[in-house]
Amino acid sequence: MSPPLIAVPLRADKIGISKPFLSVEGRQKLALIASLSHYDAGDILFHEGDRATSILNIVSGVGKSYSFLPDGREVIQAFLFPNDLIGPLDGDYFVNTVKAITPLVAYTLPLTALVQLLQSDPNLQWQFLTKACHELRLAQQHAIALSQNSAKQRLLMLLNLLRLHNEPRGANASQIHLPMSRADIADYTGLAVETVSRGLHQLQREGIIRLINQQCIEIIDQKVFTAALVSEA
Amino acid sequence: MSPPLIAVPLRADKIGISKPFLSVEGRQKLALIASLSHYDAGDILFHEGDRATSILNIVSGVGKSYSFLPDGREVIQAFLFPNDLIGPLDGDYFVNTVKAITPLVAYTLPLTALVQLLQSDPNLQWQFLTKACHELRLAQQHAIALSQNSAKQRLLMLLNLLRLHNEPRGANASQIHLPMSRADIADYTGLAVETVSRGLHQLQREGIIRLINQQCIEIIDQKVFTAALVSEA
DNA sequence: CGTGGAGTTGAACGATGTCAATCTTAGTGG
DNA sequence: CCACTAAGATTGACATCGTTCAACTCCACG
Structure with missing residues (x-):
């Protein structure tokens, strides 16, 4: 089974009430497969079209997830803040380019390990599902704002x-x-x-x-x- | 644990390549908790702000999921087609109103039963997660289109x-x-x-x-x- | 000091919203 | 079966807002 899109720019708390991104327990399990990385402002974290081997969980700093219109203009899908998950995937490939706006620190989560972890842990996966749905609502609000x-x-x-x-x-x-x-x-x-x-x-x-x-x-x-x-x- | 947002307007296949919404196995499990409902064109399936007790899986017909701007205008978040899941939730409450545009047939999935099923079946939940992520990408594309x-x-x-x-x-x-x-x-x-x-x-x-x-x-x-x-x- | 990029300001154009009138369609009842 | 009616769709005229192009200012950096 191909691992389909897992990640998405998941933001923890954007509109009003904020909930902790993951349970303490969940964090601990993720920490086992994660490693810390540092980026400078302007660094590109992922390229649109690249094959994804991992996704990131921002610890500090701000990033942007964007793609290009046919006319060359840049469209920013989302700004990425601490606690966000980075990596909008389609199949195994990134659909957006992600760049650090400020110096940025993030955990790297290898994709295969993450998928296995989620498949074996319904509770943890549930938190991701919840998050994805929340994220979806934010995207819809963004769409409204633009309309x-x-x-x-x-x-x-x-x-x-x-x-x-x-x-x-x-x-x-x-x-x-x-x-x-x-x-x-x-x-x-x-x-x-x-x-x-x-x-x-x-x-x-x-x-x-x-x-x-x-x-x-x-x-x-x-x-x-x-x-x-x-x-x- | 409060059952957070599960559902979302999940569409099976909108952009280009389409995959079946659920595995045969998954469908069978869902069928056990589902019941069939019929609606006329113009019927309201859910009201924004209502407490959600169930979500729907469209079999045939077309619907729309919308909310209102402060000035009274209507904003349509998404059109809903067969195979879509209806019911964008925040906590236990609907965030959008959903109305049938054409006569519509749908399966009703009681929320508590669905949550339990997903929690106990990582594979099925995985399909929902995949779907939610896909849906998220569609919402982002919609946002781009509007911008x-x-x-x-x-x-x-x-x-x-x-x-x-x-x-x-x-x-x-x-x-x-x-x-x-x-x-x-x-x-x-x-x-x-x-x-x-x-x-x-x-x-x-x-x-x-x-x-x-x-x-x-x-x-x-x-x-x-x-x-x-x-x-x- | 320059120099260059980012930000601001001004003027003119163009696309879309608004308002109002007209036309079409579908549905109703005679 | 046809005429009537009301809602939806179209068309035109006009106003408005945002874009575009261009010039200018402000810093940050050498």
């Missing part, structure tokens, strides 16, 4: 995504760190870089956010922010 | 989706049946109904398709069609 035409709305959703990933880091909850470039944001939101820039400054003019520097944004008022996130036209 | 601005491109992708689901039915392979309304197409592609109409007629003017009637479209030349699908700006 809404408002550039402002798309940017707000991205900021909210980053906000939820920043909080655990203990930093000031109203400060959002943007590890990726404007071009990455554009490729993720499906907008032009110029529109991203204009949109962010527009949000600043409206008093919703404050641009501290290119990598850092402050949310003026959480309530106003979430209100805009939900109801903006 | 591409060209209305024509979005329509071509929808037509291709329907084409792949029509072929098995043995009908003339160049004929595509559209079971859903223009409004549904609009809600799926993120376009306005008027744009859908204009786009289809535009494709006809370009000689790519022919509008036979409101529910039926013919592809003039497969090669031209797929070429447009891939490379259209």
Whole structure:
């Protein structure tokens, strides 16, 4: 039996309530087949079309999973954060290229060992299934976000995504760190870089956010922010 | 342990190569806990927010899984075809409303029984995991389609989706049946109904398709069609 | 100091949404 | 069997928003 797609960009906790990615027990079992790797910012972890021999579990750092449109533009399917699993597969092959945006540390999980482990451990596999379903919902939400035409709305959703990933880091909850470039944001939101820039400054003019520097944004008022996130036209 | 999201709109074979949804063995085991139900066109199978006690496996007919934007517009996450599993859950609750577009026949799978079955049968669960991952990729492709601005491109992708689901039915392979309304197409592609109409007629003017009637479209030349699908700006 | 890449800003164009009117279709009842 | 009706689909005119192209600014790095 060919090992079909196991992995996917699985994110632990993106929208609202977060649950631990794996049980302690599950982590221990995975640790037995895992090894730690370090990557520099800009390193490519996997190439689209490559044969997959392993998938990664991010420990720290941020990455992006993307592919190319026929016209050469880049489309970012997902940003990858700590606790995420990296490796969207089709059969044995990667369907996306994955690149480190910041320096990145990750566990390497050999594919064959992982498949065997999951097949023999329904409980652990169950956690992966749960995760995959959760991930699916996030992808659908992303799709919705993209189908809404408002550039402002798309940017707000991205900021909210980053906000939820920043909080655990203990930093000031109203400060959002943007590890990726404007071009990455554009490729993720499906907008032009110029529109991203204009949109962010527009949000600043409206008093919703404050641009501290290119990598850092402050949310003026959480309530106003979430209100805009939900109801903006 | 609360049974987390199991189900998701799982489609068997959407893009290119199709594999049977479940092994014969798997089907037999599921059949033991399943019962058959019939629905009329327009019937609502599940309500967003309802507590889920079961999920469905479509035998025949077409459905749609959708939710509402704050402004009241409807967003269609996915069209559901035979062999699909219906029931995107979050915890025990449905996150989407599901409605029958055509008369629909489906197996009902009680949730608790299904969870137990999967937990005790790693092989069967594996097929569900595989399916969920496949589904995830489809959702991502849908997201890409929506992020591409060209209305024509979005329509071509929808037509291709329907084409792949029509072929098995043995009908003339160049004929595509559209079971859903223009409004549904609009809600799926993120376009306005008027744009859908204009786009289809535009494709006809370009000689790519022919509008036979409101529910039926013919592809003039497969090669031209797929070429447009891939490379259209 | 330059130099180059990333980010910002401006102006014009084009695609799509919106509104309103018209046409088609399917379904109903006489 | 036909006329009527209401919902769906199409078409046109116009407004809006985002893209595109181009120039400019701001840093980071040598």
